[in-house]
Amino acid sequence: MDTIQAVADISLFSGLGPKELAALAAVAEVRRYGRGQDIFFSGDPAEGFFSVASGKVRIYQTSLAGKEHIIHVFGPGEVFAEVAVFAGGVYPANAQAMEEGDYLFFPRERFRKLLADDPDLALTMLGLLSIRLRQLVRKLEDLSLREVPARLASHLLLLGAQSKKRVLPLDLPKGQLAAYLGTIPETLSRVLRRFVDEGLISLTGSAVEILDAARLEALAGAPTASAGAAFGEKMPPAAGRG
Numbered sequence: 001m002d003t004i005q006a007v008a009d010i011s012l013f014s015g016l017g018p019k020e021l022a023a024l025a026a027v028a029e030v031r032r033y034g035r036g037q038d039i040f041f042s043g044d045p046a047e048g049f050f051s052v053a054s055g056k057v058r059i060y061q062t063s064l065a066g067k068e069h070i071i072h073v074f075g076p077g078e079v080f081a082e083v084a085v086f087a088g089g090v091y092p093a094n095a096q097a098m099e100e101g102d103y104l105f106f107p108r109e110r111f112r113k114l115l116a117d118d119p120d121l122a123l124t125m126l127g128l129l130s131i132r133l134r135q136l137v138r139k140l141e142d143l144s145l146r147e148v149p150a151r152l153a154s155h156l157l158l159l160g161a162q163s164k165k166r167v168l169p170l171d172l173p174k175g176q177l178a179a180y181l182g183t184i185p186e187t188l189s190r191v192l193r194r195f196v197d198e199g200l201i202s203l204t205g206s207a208v209e210i211l212d213a214a215r216l217e218a219l220a221g222a223p224t225a226s227a228g229a230a231f232g233e234k235m236p237p238a239a240g241r242g
Helices: 004-006 018-027 083-087 110-116 119-145 150-164 174-180 185-197 213-220
Strands: 029-033 039-040 050-051 057-062 070-073 096-097 101-107 167-169 203-206 207-210
Touching: 004 018, 004 101, 018 101, 050 083, 050 110, 070 174, 083 110, 096 174, 101 110, 110 119, 110 167, 150 185, 150 207, 150 213, 174 185, 185 203
Parallel strands: none
Antiparallel strands: 029 101, 039 096, 050 101, 057 070, 057 096, 167 207, 203 207
């Protein structure tokens, strides 16, 4: 794997020059994890942070009753456990590879030295942390204030905006997606069937086609004017609708 290119593909480091990218690549360690392999556990010493070069990882917590709750899913170009760079201590959640892939590990002390030598990089990291905090606040609001249909609509719109496609695979198995949305699989299945019956989406196996983005955004509580823009085009109405 070309480590410098893998570092350049990390969204956190977008805009950095060749010198900075080479310095980051020099401290990064390439690690490969198989599907279902644990990367770290809650309470493990936070010795550094990770970036996904290929594959996908889920961050989750387990309740005292043994129920798993998925906090976030990260794919190529995204970083996770970056709070360890500043806070140290221990990892606050578990990380597990969802599919086989390569990861970059940035040891905490070596990365902190880079930050001390490069204030612009330090500001970039602070920006990422503020974005991640806003994401966490929004998710807490979703779980506490929104019903399951609104949560699912928001999630589908986010997937569509990221891929800029109408047809997209669900990023999690239905059982894990239910946990991520703070519900149970039976409720998720009912809401998916409702969306299909109302012409909002169509389902083919694990693939979802968004048929009416404007109505999904209205359901999610987002401005309907941005419905088509999320997909880079104007979305037509669902077939058979007036």
